[in-house]
Amino acid sequence: MFAAVFVTLASAARRTVTTFLDLKKTFRQTVGRLFTRL
Structure with missing residues (x-):
């Protein structure tokens, strides 16, 4: 019982x-793409 809960x-x-x-x-x-666009 306890083992199943732990798993x-x-x-x-x-x-x-x-x-x-x-x-x-x-x-x-996403941040990298935004910075390369700037």
């Missing part, structure tokens, strides 16, 4: 971190 939390945390890193990468690319 679920761990996978959710990993998905959140992956999504956050993906957003950061996209944001950096």
